Amino acid sequence: TQLLEQSPQFLSIQEGENLTVYCNSSSVFSSLQWYRQEPGEGPVLLVTVVTGGEVKKLKRLTFQFGDARKDSSLHITAAQPGDTGLYLCAGARGTSYGKLTFGQGTILTVHP
Amino acid sequence: NAGVTQTPKFQVLKTGQSMTLQCAQDMNHEYMSWYRQDPGMGLRLIHYSVGAGITDQGEVPNGYNVSRSTTEDFPLRLLSAAPSQTSVYFCASSSQGTLRNTEAFFGQGTRLTVV
Numbered sequence: 001t002q003l004l005e006q007s008p009q010f011l012s013i014q015e016g017e018n019l020t021v022y023c024n025s026s027s028v029f030s031s032l033q034w035y036r037q038e039p040g041e042g043p044v045l046l047v048t049v050v051t052g053g054e055v056k057k058l059k060r061l062t063f064q065f066g067d068a069r070k071d072s073s074l075h076i077t078a079a080q081p082g083d084t085g086l087y088l089c090a091g092a093r094g095t096s097y098g099k100l101t102f103g104q105g106t107i108l109t110v111h112p
Numbered sequence: 113n114a115g116v117t118q119t120p121k122f123q124v125l126k127t128g129q130s131m132t133l134q135c136a137q138d139m140n141h142e143y144m145s146w147y148r149q150d151p152g153m154g155l156r157l158i159h160y161s162v163g164a165g166i167t168d169q170g171e172v173p174n175g176y177n178v179s180r181s182t183t184e185d186f187p188l189r190l191l192s193a194a195p196s197q198t199s200v201y202f203c204a205s206s207s208q209g210t211l212r213n214t215e216a217f218f219g220q221g222t223r224l225t226v227v
Contacts, residue, residue, distance in 0.1 A: 009152065033215070042116070042202050042218025043155070088154055090216075098143030098162060098206055099170065100216060102154035 003027055006089055006103030013079055014111050021074045021106045023089035030093050032065055032072040033100070037086040079110045114138050118203050118219035125193040125226045133188040133222050135203030143206045144186040145170070145216070146178065148199040155202060161186055193226045200224070 005024045013019055031050045035043035047056050049065035049072060056063045062075040072089055086107050090100040119134045142163050147155040157170030161180040175197060177189040190197060200223050204216040
């Protein structure tokens with residue numbers, strides 16, 4: 001049972017387009033993290049959202065935590081080929097980051 | 113800055129063989145975890161540890177053993193390898209901090225093939 005449903009699984013877009021990745025759950029999480037993973041490497045943290053309704057911006061990336069802390073979204077504006085990679089959402093309960101629940105991941109390809 | 117170091121990077125095993133995947137971190141983190149990554153399934157937690165001498169099962173623990181005798185090391189043992197254990201394995205460590213400033217640091221992974 002996947003507790004965090006991430007969609008879409010694959011996204012192939014042209015440079016300059018906008019996109020949104022969704023991460024949904026029926027469970028409440030203390031915090032939601034987004035990671036990015038390059039081929040042959042481990043995931044690297046992009047952002048952590050903690051408060052319901054919180055919005056965080058990282059250059060062209062905007063992250064939002066749902067009001068009920070059950071869902072999150074990642075929006076990329078004007079995507080660039082350098083954004084290509086695997087994006088993963090992960091939920092934590094309490095402060096135990098040793099026990100993360102991951103979504104299935106979204107493979108993003110941005111074509112020049 | 114070594115961070116989290118996993119060895120080996122690649123391994124091929126025959127069905128029934130046993131082996132140990134090594135993981136070491138030099139950040140003095142309390143938490144360490146093992147995940148496996150399969151296509152379309154994200155990362156799934158195998159075992160985790162909240163400190164030396166303390167381990168617990170994750171979502172998919174069957175066929176794997178762990179121990180945590182030191183803060184730095186958290187090896188993962190495959191007792192009798194099966195083709196279903198073909199996967200990429202990631203070790204991660206994190207410290208106990210506030211919700212906002214704690215992140216998991218991952219190793220580069222071990223790609224395991226069981227034939």
